Amino acid sequence: MLKFDKEKKLSSVKGALALRPEIEKIVDEIQNEGFDAVYFMGIGGTWASSMQVEVYMRGKSSLPVFVENAAEYLTTGNKRITSKSVVIFSSVTGTTQEMVEAIKVVKELGARVLAFIDIKGTALEEMSDYCVIYPENEQLKFYMVANRLMFNNGEFSDYDQYNQEMEAHLAEALVDVEIKADDFAKEFAAAKYEFIKKNPDMPHYFVGAGNQLGSTYSYAMCYWEEQMWIRTKSISAPEFFHGMLEVIEAETPVILFVGEDEQRVTAERVANFLPKVCRNYVIIDSKDYELKGISGKFRGSISHLVTHGVTNRIDVHMEKELCHPLQIRRYYRQFDY
Numbered sequence: 001m002l003k004f005d006k007e008k009k010l011s012s013v014k015g016a017l018a019l020r021p022e023i024e025k026i027v028d029e030i031q032n033e034g035f036d037a038v039y040f041m042g043i044g045g046t047w048a049s050s051m052q053v054e055v056y057m058r059g060k061s062s063l064p065v066f067v068e069n070a071a072e073y074l075t076t077g078n079k080r081i082t083s084k085s086v087v088i089f090s091s092v093t094g095t096t097q098e099m100v101e102a103i104k105v106v107k108e109l110g111a112r113v114l115a116f117i118d119i120k121g122t123a124l125e126e127m128s129d130y131c132v133i134y135p136e137n138e139q140l141k142f143y144m145v146a147n148r149l150m151f152n153n154g155e156f157s158d159y160d161q162y163n164q165e166m167e168a169h170l171a172e173a174l175v176d177v178e179i180k181a182d183d184f185a186k187e188f189a190a191a192k193y194e195f196i197k198k199n200p201d202m203p204h205y206f207v208g209a210g211n212q213l214g215s216t217y218s219y220a221m222c223y224w225e226e227q228m229w230i231r232t233k234s235i236s237a238p239e240f241f242h243g244m245l246e247v248i249e250a251e252t253p254v255i256l257f258v259g260e261d262e263q264r265v266t267a268e269r270v271a272n273f274l275p276k277v278c279r280n281y282v283i284i285d286s287k288d289y290e291l292k293g294i295s296g297k298f299r300g301s302i303s304h305l306v307t308h309g310v311t312n313r314i315d316v317h318m319e320k321e322l323c324h325p326l327q328i329r330r331y332y333r334q335f336d337y
Helices: 006-017 020-033 045-058 070-076 097-109 123-127 138-152 159-198 211-225 264-277 296-322
Strands: 038-042 065-069 086-091 112-117 130-133 204-208 232-236 254-258 281-285
Touching (some): 006 138, 020 112, 020 130, 020 138, 038 045, 038 070, 038 097, 045 065, 045 086, 070 097, 086 097, 086 138, 097 112, 097 123, 112 123, 138 296, 204 211, 204 264, 211 254, 211 296, 254 264, 264 281, 281 296
Parallel strands (some): 112 130, 204 232, 254 281
């Protein structure tokens, strides 16, 4: 398989899951001290991951958990964030401008800060009360925080079983997803490349719901726009029927992500509609992948990781078709703006 390192992927996921005792210790201390609210704060892709963990907890927990965009916080503020609040964020470099400035503000308020950073020795690490250093896998790390919060709040009776299954099987299951998805991804990328050559100005529409929405937004913006320079629009499945459906025609490119959490039904509604008006749609459904060893009741919590495994393979093949290394940027961090 093109650019596929099975052992590296297994090691990455297993290493992230092995952080659980460290994360549990931090979360236990935070909850023992008490808080008025928890805010997952981010910008760009990390804001998308924050959206995912918030919607995951929203229907399961009575805890006050919110999402905050760092740039919006710096301009609008949020009076609900106080010295008793907890702010949680993730950063690859630990140097993102909006995050550095936002964390300065919340620290001046006296709020406690839990950081997940990929590399040591950054400004954001020094500013945080708690810091976990480990590369990538921010969604896994955020969910471990969420699960421990809910467990301590008496809202996750299957906590031990959940962790046993994830730690025993998740890494292998996600690797299997990428292996199974590769042929599909190769065909998808080839077809998309031909379409884009003929229709360079036509945007691709990405649709998702529930914990798929954050990854849908992130995939459209951070991958297709930022990395591939392809025009996109992302929208939530519940909102699809309140505007977007009117611009869908036979050749309009639509990519629909379908997960297995509570909001699956809203994505299925879009899936049922598309064949009536469109022939250029693709549905990526986490339910199509086995996830050996993972109980059905837990699949919804990781369905965004499954579809991410599929898009990992799409990215590799799109890169080849476009002859465009995805690490190249025109403007991002190339000059001041």
